[in-house]
Amino acid sequence: MGNGDTRVRGIAARAGGWSARHRWAAVGIWVLFVVLATGIGTAVGRVDVKGSDEIKGETYSAPKIIEDAGIKEPAGETVLIQAKDGGITATDPQFRTAVTAVIQAVEDTGQVTAVTSPYDTKTISKDGRSALVQFGVSGDADTAGERVEPILKAVAGVQKEHPQLRIGEIGTASMQKTFSDAFGDDFKQAELFAVPVALGILLIAFGALVAALLPVALAVTAIIATMGLMSIVSHIQPMNDTANSMMLLVGLAVGVDYCLFYLRREREERAAGRDPETALRIAAATSGHAVIVSGVTVCVAMAGMLFTGIATFEAMGLASLMVVAVAMVGSVTVLPAMMSLLGKRVETGRLPFLHPEKRRARTARxxxxxxxxxxxxxxxxxxxxxxxxxxxxxxxxxxxxxxLGMKTQNLTLDQEFGDTVPIVATYKQVNEAFPGGPEPAQVVVKAKDINAPEVQSALADFRAQAVSSGASRGPVDVKLHDAQNVAVISVPLVGGSDLDKAGKNLELLRDKIRPDTLGKVDGVQAPITGQVAGSHDFNEKLVGxxxxxxxxxxxxxxxxxxxxxxxxxxxxxxxxxxxxxxxxxxxxxxxxxxxxxxxxxxxxxxxxxxxxxxxxxxxxxxxxxxxxxxxxxxxxxxxxxxxxxxxxxxxxxxxxxxxxxxxxxxxxxxxxxxxxxxxxxxxxxxxxxxxxxxxxxxxxxxxxxxxxxxxxxxxxxxxxxxxxLDRMPDFTHDESPQEPAPAVRDKSEPLGV
Known part of the structure; x- marks a missing residue:
């Protein structure tokens, strides 16, 4: 084995050896790295993935047209007013009073824009029992979920005053808030339980508090450092909460695992009679090497997500890759230093009921x-x-x-939450009364002159054919932005929350109605986006x-x-x-x-x-x-x-x-x-x-x-x-200098824990 070979094969052993000899330096460098990564990450802040950047294609180009035109489309919200029984209809005085109360309540919050009455927009169901008050949430649509709380409270107040009616709010901002609250609560719960659970299992495995704390400490510091690195890297590759959640999950799993491999081997070698220095060297050469091979393999696997072309996947892949790399480096550097510093004190805090002495008497078999x-x-x-x-x-x-029969799709609100959140009931009720209403398809039309007769005629034809074809039951709303020569058409798709049915109607819009109407006008762009389109395009991109x-x-x-x-x-x-x-x-x-x-x-x-x-x-x-x-x-x-x-x-x-x-x-x-x-x-x-x-x-x-x-x-x-293949590099590890063990083991043979 030549020098080059030794250099490749001994990297884990040499890293562990250096750390054991320069214990305080290794610990100091690790602490400094964690502090610097956290400090710089906090200072620069995290850039999150924008919805418009998620995937390329129509669901990307539609919001891009709006963004480039400088149009600030507010997050759309809808309030459903619905009779609980067949006796009341939208024309009854008490129903009208409730509609007026809803309009007044949301306007009084000072957080809304362009409030419309169902009596003006004709957003009344065919059976006359349901009506929609529509409006936008003031400010940036991406952060509307943070400002919708007062509006939701105002609507809830009107519901209390009109118990004979169902009054509920649904829309982009309220759904943002639902997902954000659930994700935040879930993430906190995971954080709250994950570390204690891991620590409890390690206590049982090691029977000593300090030995159990070491892996958790390394995993947690690796996660903290990676959070800082994620913020820094997000200025090149935007991140999001999903990536954060994945990073925590993977970081805790691999961080604890890598330490466990290392600690168990070192313990085993000490129990077999080796001095601490030799035991640590053997652990570095064997388990340390396995950690590096495993870590590099995991990093390579995570890097696969960077090839999807989907922003959330790229964020998850990069975040997971970083935390694995950080945990791997920590396991072969700061962990040996800590073990060298602690020595036999790693057994401090023994738990008597786990019979550690009995274990040691068995020579760590x-x-x-x-x-x-x-x-x-x-x-x-x-x-x-x-x-x-x-x-x-x-x-x-x-x-x-x-x-073999797997079916994938982006989960709708009712699939994601079942009946655990009140907004789901409103979502279902709106979908029944106005199919596709909570999440309509949006056609963003860009023309040289949006008011040109041929463009206006094509818009009218599109609107008419969307309903006559059966793709939508209406109302199909067209919003003109004259100054920017842009029009936004909202098309509630028949099928609603059934993404299979709604997806077929989306294809009807894209493949037949659009080419037959807007597609016949030169220079007109008309990409179609929305929740159904996003799920459809996301699926196609992912399959590819x-x-x-x-x-x-x-x-x-x-x-x-x-x-x-x-x-x-x-x-x-x-x-x-x-x-x-x-x-x-x-x-x-x-x-x-x-x-x-x-x-x-x-x-x-x-x-x-x-x-x-x-x-x-x-x-x-x-x-x-x-x-x-x-x-x-x-x-x-x-x-x-x-x-x-x-x-x-x-x-x-x-x-x-x-x-x-x-x-x-x-x-x-x-x-x-x-x-x-x-x-x-x-x-x-x-x-x-x-x-x-x-x-x-x-x-x-x-x-x-x-x-x-x-x-x-x-x-x-x-x-x-x-x-x-014999000439390829040698990445095998150096075997520990141990005499060949007997081929047949009797009950007293030490094998190590």
Whole structure:
């Protein structure tokens, strides 16, 4: 092995060694980095993704026309006044009194503009029992949700005065507020529970307070630093709350995991009789190396999201990538320094009821209850590897089967929240009385002269055909901006909250009505946007980006596995097993949230679809995170093989010795992800359940049954590397200077925790 080879292979060991020798410097640099990142990030502020920048295409060009023309379109709001029984209609005096009261109440807030009466705009339902008061919220539409509270209170006040009527508000600003409040509350709840849950599991795993606090401290400081970095980077790549939530989720999971790998190995080596310095060096060379390989793989997987061309995905990918990189660097630098500083004091705060002394008396064998279980399972798996492979793979394929019928869409308000927020009832009532009314399609028409006879004629034709074709039941509203030569047409689409039906009517507008009317006038642009159009275009963009993202992630993960283990076989099996794990997660998602099978068990309900962004996001996240366990387990198997054990003995040794740490890491990940499954928003529930199920499958069926079965069947072919690949760089780690362990273990053999 030449100098260059040593340089590549010893990076984790050398980083850990330097940090252990320069303990205070390493800790000081880390603290300074966290403080500087947070301080600079706070000072520059965060730039958020604009709705108009989310995706290219019509849903991008429509708001861009309005923005470029300097038109400040207010956030539109609607108040529904509806008779509770058939006796009252919009022409009755008490109904008119309620309409007047609503108009007066919203105007009195001083926060509204262009209030219209249903008697002027003819926004009265066909049965005469429902009417709409429409207006805009003053100020910037993007922040209207922050200013709509007084208007909502004013409308609620009118409702109290007219109990015989239903009076409720819906619109862009009120929906913004609903999502913002729910997301904020959910995020706070996740923050509130995630860290204590992780700490509690680590306390059980380590039996000592300081040892349990170290991983949490590193994960939390990595998250804090990344929040600052996100603000800095947002001036180049805008961020948002979703990216923040993903970053917290991923940061806590990988930050704790990486520390857990490192700490457990160092503990094991000390328990085996090595001095603290040697134990730390071995942990750096082995677990430290596994952390770097895993971290780089996760970062590469996250980078796949940058190829989607969707702003929210790019933000989530970059935020997740940054937190993983920060946690990885912290794990191989400041963690060894802290462990060196603490020494045996890492065992401070022992919890007597967890019997730490009893554990130490067992010389930190991994044959505790969990590992005994895995030993028993492995005995069966390795005795009949072919049968084990067929059964386990068959079960996972059966679980994955529902994914073949997966349907994705942006969730509507009622799908996202069910009946948990009052605004949903108003949303449904408006949709029933005025299909598509809460979220109409918007046609932004740009012409050289908006008042030219041919343009006005085309606008009238479009308006008439939108209703006569059945795409809309009206009212189709045209708002002219003469000075800017722009017109905005609002078209409530028949289908309303049923995005399939509304989507067909959107296509009718785009593919037939628009070309037959506005499309016949030279120089006229007429992109169509809105909630239905946004969901449709988002889905199409995402479907188009699936192949390049999948290809990028799979190819780079394959190359990293090939370089890290110098085995073509291991690289191929890693990819196949990970794809099986992701497929099973997809199957569970579709079964629970699309079909509603067992949805009540997770406090959810079948909504007939999976939120559009989730499948690709899950693929990227899971492909990255599952490498954590895979790299850690296979590294240990390879280590045992390099010390002279047979492949079968190495498999047993590798899986049993890592069972404790993989179980602890998986329990933490599942617990943290499961918190998101308890939140109020359906999309967060889907994400939490999908991630939890996948990690659980990955750490049990994949690592405990399929991986050993496949490796046992392959035997020495596990280490196959074609001669022509022998010249590639060597990223394998330096094995610890340990004598080959006996091939057969008796009950007193130390294997490490």
């Amino acid at each position: 991994s044959a505790d209850e969990g590992s005994r279980l895995w030993e028993a399972i492995l005995k069966v798996v390795l005795a009949k590897p072919a049968v084990s492979l067929v059964v386990a793979a068959g079960v996972l394929l059966a679980i994955a089967a529902p994914a 980006s699936v192949a390049p993202v999948f290809a990028f992630v799979v190819v780079f993960a394959f190359l990293l596995m090939l370089l890290s283990f110098r085995s073509l076989t291991i690289a191929i099996t890693s990819i196949v097993l990970n794809l099986l794990s992701v497929g099973a997660a997809y199957g569970i998602l579709v079964a629970v949230f699309q079909h509603g099978w067992g949805a009540s068990l997770v406090g959810a309900h079948g909504v007939g679809a999976i939120v559009t962004w989730l499948p690709l996001f899950l693929f990227v996240i899971l492909f990255g995170l599952s490498m954590d366990y895979h790299v850690f387990v296979v590294s240990r198997i390879r280590e045992a093989r390099m010390r002279g054990r047979t492949t079968k003995e190495a498999i047993t040794h590798g899986v049993v010795t890592t069972a404790g740490v993989v179980t602890s890491a998986a329990v933490i990940m599942v617990a943290v992800f499961a918190i998101f499954g308890t939140l109020s928003m359906q999309s967060m529930k889907q994400m939490g359940v999908g991630l939890s199920a996948a990690v659980l499958i990955d750490a049990t069926v994949i690592r405990g049954v399929l991986l050993p079965a496949v490796m046992a069947l392959l035997g020495e072919r596990n280490w196959y590397l074609p001669k022509w």
